[in-house]
Amino acid sequence: MTRKLPVLVLFFLAVSLLFFACQTQREPAAATTPPAAAAATVVLPPHGDNFSGQVYGIARGFSAFIRVDLTLVDGRIVDVYISKAQGAETGGWYEVPFRDAPGVMIATNSAEVDTIAGATDTTRGIRYAARDALGQIPPR
Secondary structure, eight states: OTTHHHHHHHHHHHHHHHHHHSOOOOOOOOOOOOHHHHHTTSOSOGGGTTOOEEEEEEEEOSSEEEEEEEEEETTEEEEEEEEEEEEOOOTTTTHHHHHHHHHHHHHHTSSOOOOOTTOHHHHHHHHHHHHHHHHTSOOO
């Protein structure tokens, strides 16, 4: 028993030393740009910075074509209306992106909205339709 005690103490000290010596110093995380601010830079085509008017785009959602109508004033998105152009999205699932995407587009002045879990194809359809709408801005 007396021989085992020093061996156990040495073993414990060695394991402790390895554990604490192998830990690395972590530097604080670098400041990152929030997604909304990063997305705001991808807004309008170069010729659309002073555009005022309405444009619309259509893209495929989960089981329907989605139409996004954008109203712009001096190159800023001021109103977004999303509708199903044809077919029917799955009840319930499409409601969240239809409700949340317009506010995000107006706040960030961008077509880029984050994908909503459970409504991936619907969110993607809204994003692509909004991009299509921005692509409809006529050249100066």
